[in-house]
Amino acid sequence: MLPGVGVFGTGSTARVLVPLLKAEGFEVHALWGRSEDEACCLAKELDIPFHTSRSDDVLLHQDVDLVCIYIPPSMTRQIAVKALGIGKNVVCEKAATAVDSFKMVTAARYYPQLLSIMGNTLRFLPAFVAMRQLLVEGYVGEMQVCDVRVYGPSLLDQSYGWTCEELMGGGGLHTVGSTIIDLLSYLTGARAYRVHGLLRTFVQQNGLIRGIRRVTSDDFCFFQMLMGGASSTSTAVCCTVTLNFNMPGSFVHEVMVVGSTGRLVARGTELYGQRNGSTSEELLLGDAGWVGPEVKEMPLPHLRGLSSMVKALRQSFQAHEERRSWAPGPVAIAPTFEEGLYVQTVVEAVKRSSCSGEWECVEIMSQEPDPNHNLCEALQRNKN
Amino acid sequence: MLPGVGVFGTGSTARVLVPLLKAEGFEVHALWGRSEDEACCLAKELDIPFHTSRSDDVLLHQDVDLVCIYIPPSMTRQIAVKALGIGKNVVCEKAATAVDSFKMVTAARYYPQLLSIMGNTLRFLPAFVAMRQLLVEGYVGEMQVCDVRVYGPSLLDQSYGWTCEELMGGGGLHTVGSTIIDLLSYLTGARAYRVHGLLRTFVQQNGLIRGIRRVTSDDFCFFQMLMGGASSTSTAVCCTVTLNFNMPGSFVHEVMVVGSTGRLVARGTELYGQRNGSTSEELLLGDAGWVGPEVKEMPLPHLRGLSSMVKALRQSFQAHEERRSWAPGPVAIAPTFEEGLYVQTVVEAVKRSSCSGEWECVEIMSQEPDPNHNLCEALQRNKN
Numbered sequence: 034m035l036p037g038v039g040v041f042g043t044g045s046t047a048r049v050l051v052p053l054l055k056a057e058g059f060e061v062h063a064l065w066g067r068s069e070d071e072a073c074c075l076a077k078e079l080d081i082p083f084h085t086s087r088s089d090d091v092l093l094h095q096d097v098d099l100v101c102i103y104i105p106p107s108m109t110r111q112i113a114v115k116a117l118g119i120g121k122n123v124v125c126e127k128a129a130t131a132v133d134s135f136k137m138v139t140a141a142r143y144y145p146q147l148l149s150i151m152g153n154t155l156r157f158l159p160a161f162v163a164m165r166q167l168l169v170e171g172y173v174g175e176m177q178v179c180d181v182r183v184y185g186p187s188l189l190d191q192s193y194g195w196t197c198e199e200l201m202g203g204g205g206l207h208t209v210g211s212t213i214i215d216l217l218s219y220l221t222g223a224r225a226y227r228v229h230g231l232l233r234t235f236v237q238q239n240g241l242i243r244g245i246r247r248v249t250s251d252d253f254c255f256f257q258m259l260m261g262g263a264s265s266t267s268t269a270v271c272c273t274v275t276l277n278f279n280m281p282g283s284f285v286h287e288v289m290v291v292g293s294t295g296r297l298v299a300r301g302t303e304l305y306g307q308r309n310g311s312t313s314e315e316l317l318l319g320d321a322g323w324v325g326p327e328v329k330e331m332p333l334p335h336l337r338g339l340s341s342m343v344k345a346l347r348q349s350f351q352a353h354e355e356r357r358s359w360a361p362g363p364v365a366i367a368p369t370f371e372e373g374l375y376v377q378t379v380v381e382a383v384k385r386s387s388c389s390g391e392w393e394c395v396e397i398m399s400q401e402p403d404p405n406h407n408l409c410e411a412l413q414r415n416k417n
Numbered sequence: 418m419l420p421g422v423g424v425f426g427t428g429s430t431a432r433v434l435v436p437l438l439k440a441e442g443f444e445v446h447a448l449w450g451r452s453e454d455e456a457c458c459l460a461k462e463l464d465i466p467f468h469t470s471r472s473d474d475v476l477l478h479q480d481v482d483l484v485c486i487y488i489p490p491s492m493t494r495q496i497a498v499k500a501l502g503i504g505k506n507v508v509c510e511k512a513a514t515a516v517d518s519f520k521m522v523t524a525a526r527y528y529p530q531l532l533s534i535m536g537n538t539l540r541f542l543p544a545f546v547a548m549r550q551l552l553v554e555g556y557v558g559e560m561q562v563c564d565v566r567v568y569g570p571s572l573l574d575q576s577y578g579w580t581c582e583e584l585m586g587g588g589g590l591h592t593v594g595s596t597i598i599d600l601l602s603y604l605t606g607a608r609a610y611r612v613h614g615l616l617r618t619f620v621q622q623n624g625l626i627r628g629i630r631r632v633t634s635d636d637f638c639f640f641q642m643l644m645g646g647a648s649s650t651s652t653a654v655c656c657t658v659t660l661n662f663n664m665p666g667s668f669v670h671e672v673m674v675v676g677s678t679g680r681l682v683a684r685g686t687e688l689y690g691q692r693n694g695s696t697s698e699e700l701l702l703g704d705a706g707w708v709g710p711e712v713k714e715m716p717l718p719h720l721r722g723l724s725s726m727v728k729a730l731r732q733s734f735q736a737h738e739e740r741r742s743w744a745p746g747p748v749a750i751a752p753t754f755e756e757g758l759y760v761q762t763v764v765e766a767v768k769r770s771s772c773s774g775e776w777e778c779v780e781i782m783s784q785e786p787d788p789n790h791n792l793c794e795a796l797q798r799n800k801n
Contacts, residue, residue, distance in 0.1 A: 177617075177619045177637065177663060178619075178637055178661060178663075180566075180659060180661070182564075229613065229615075229774075231613075231641060231655065233561075233655060235561045235562075235677070236677075253561065253562055253655065255641065255655075255657050257615060257639065271615065271617060271637065271639075273639050273657075273659055275564060275657055277562060277564070277675060279561060279562075279675055279677070280675060280680060280691075281693045281694075282691060282693065282694075282695055282696050282697070283691065283698075291661060291663055291664060293619070293620075293663070296664060307664075307666060307667065309665045309666065310665075310666075311666055312666050313666070314667075390613075390775065390776045391774065391775055392774045
């Protein structure tokens with residue numbers, strides 16, 4: 034039996050998610066927005082019976098068994114941890130910091146019977162599921178290089194907000210780069226142990242963000258990751274990622290894996306491959322055409338990935354009679370909160386590298402840092 | 418009146434160059450090869466009246482006024498410097514080291530009346546001439562990012578030789594990367610002041626190179642260059658270059674420049690552009706089809722670039738009555754030996770960065786280093 038759903042967020046993802054949930058048979062009982070107005074407006078538009086700007090009203094709602102959290106990163110940890118504490122299943126977007134991610138991991142470990150997955154994922158996209166399968170089967174031989182590029186228009190919101198602020202979790206690296214970092218660890222089956230990167234904010238002001246306000250989040254980022262066993266660097270997979278969001282009117286989403294005997298490349302939602310002996314590329318998985326909602330702000334790979342994730346959620350829950358019970362099988366490929374922490378750690382290492390100019394090690398937090406130490410760091414940061 | 422030409426080299430470039438020279442009306446009087454056999458064989462094939470394996474026989478040949486040097490990098494400096502000393506005009510490929518390049522610069526400065534240009538160039542390709550023009554005219558606004566990728570099959574020769582040896586000038590960075598470094602300084606009108614890179618040799622042995630022999634030259638390289646005024650880093654152009662020569666059966670050559678108001682991208686020999694207001698790319702310069710010789714080893718952009726350079730050489734020389742005189746106008750965009758030294762300096766900085774893991778400064782040599790100091794470095798290098 035499918036659980037009742039409560040949705041946090043009124044942004045573009047929430048707006049897409051609700052119809053997708055309904056299409057799979059989920060009932061969306063409650064919507065939370067930062068302001069009463071926003072919540073009311075979207076609830077009316079999407080035909081959701083209850084709306085509020087108080088988070089507890091959704092978390093404690095008796096018909097809500099599954100909470101989907103698609104809100105600004107800085108608010109995610111608080112809602113996600115509380116939802117688990119109340120005994121609700123959680124699908125949520127990335128948090129703003131590794132410390133927040135660590136707190137979410139702690140909560141998820143404490144309630145292993147509850148579903149807790151990162152919901153901003155490309156892993157469910159059929160092209161990447163097929164790519165992973167072919168990589169495991171040895172289509173490319175030994176993996177050598179992953180080369181990813183994402184080009185598109187600005188990620189900034191119309192008005193000044195968290196998307197403009199690096200410290201609030203805005204920017205190409207945090208928003209899009211994190212989905213690529215997660216995807217590459219899924220595809221390669223390995224983790225980054227050293228990273229190097231460079232971030233830039235080419236557009237610091239525009240027609241809407243001006244005066245004393247200034248964008249601090251990156252609109253251009255490239256980073257490299259060495260993935261695999263840190264001990265034997267010879268077998269490391271070299272990953273290069275280029276993100277450029279100063280390209281209005283275009284959308285490029287290309288993920289290539291090159292190995293010793295061939296290569297695979299996903300362009301948008303389609304998968305192509307070429308073995309070394311062959312003279313041309315073959316189409317391995319086409320795109321039958323998207324029949325769901327079209328969203329200007331959300332690129333097709335993310336939209337289809339979200340749609341496939343919702344389908345997997347349906348399969349996971351419908352296997353059980355009890356509304357809050359779920360089968361792990363269908364959502365096994367979803368990133369856990371632990372993987373969310375890994376991604377956040379890589380993001381922060383890339384940012385560190387951009388400041389230091391050096392390769393930075395990826396070291397996953399194993400205990401919560403002393404809050405006073407954090408305070409000192411924050412103060413120091415403000416000084417610069 | 419066109420000068421008589423002597424060609425050094427029997428490799429794929431020399432094989433293409435001779436027909437191109439003849440097609441423009443140059444007479445090729447002499448060919449040099451490393452062995453008598455190689456020289457004899459190619460001279461017969463290309464119908465060149467004189468061949469030799471002794472360099473002086475070409476340099477002192479009375480009908481030779483222009484010397485084209487397309488030989489392994491480690492031998493280039495010696496021939497080029499000697500040719501200038503004898504009073505011949507020189508077109509040559511890159512040298513193996515910055516020290517060699519510096520010696521060539523010294524010679525070129527000493528004989529300013531002689532033509533001395535680097536002949537491994539993409540600058541003459543019509544797509545890049547048009548791109549440069551559009552960049553100057555402000556098509557992309559303020560330049561932000563250059564993104565280059567070159568993918569192709571292995572650069573190694575059939576048998577073991579200099580292409581396998583990093584110290585002999587082999588490898589993707591030295592062979593192809595150098596043409597990109599030169600091209601980007603031409604396109605942006607700026608020079609790299611800091612670079613970061615990573616080189617890998619994924620294929621260290623193959624069916625032909627085995628036993629105790631091992632490839633040391635890179636088959637994968639990515640590097641970043643910050644270009645522009647070193648003083649104000651905010652206006653630096655960020656360049657990222659990815660070279661991958663583990664991709665048999667494919668050839669990708671893409672150079673993109675992204676700016677504040679639009680972008681230009683050269684794919685192969687064609688130029689495309691998109692302004693920020695526009696919803697799609699426009700073809701700015703198509704490729705009317707190549708009618709010259711086809712060469713498997715030489716990608717089309719390089720082939721066409723070479724062909725355009727030979728045309729420019731013809732224009733430069735035919736303006737004058739005297740066989741050795743030339744007009745600077747038509748070859749003004751060709752890279753000088755000074756620019757060859759700059760390129761070599763960047764190549765070595767990228768290699769240093771790959772070892773150190775750090776950003777390295779690009780510092781152009783202003784005097785020849787103490788040879789004993791070099792010896793010490795070479796000894797140290799062997800130790801590692």
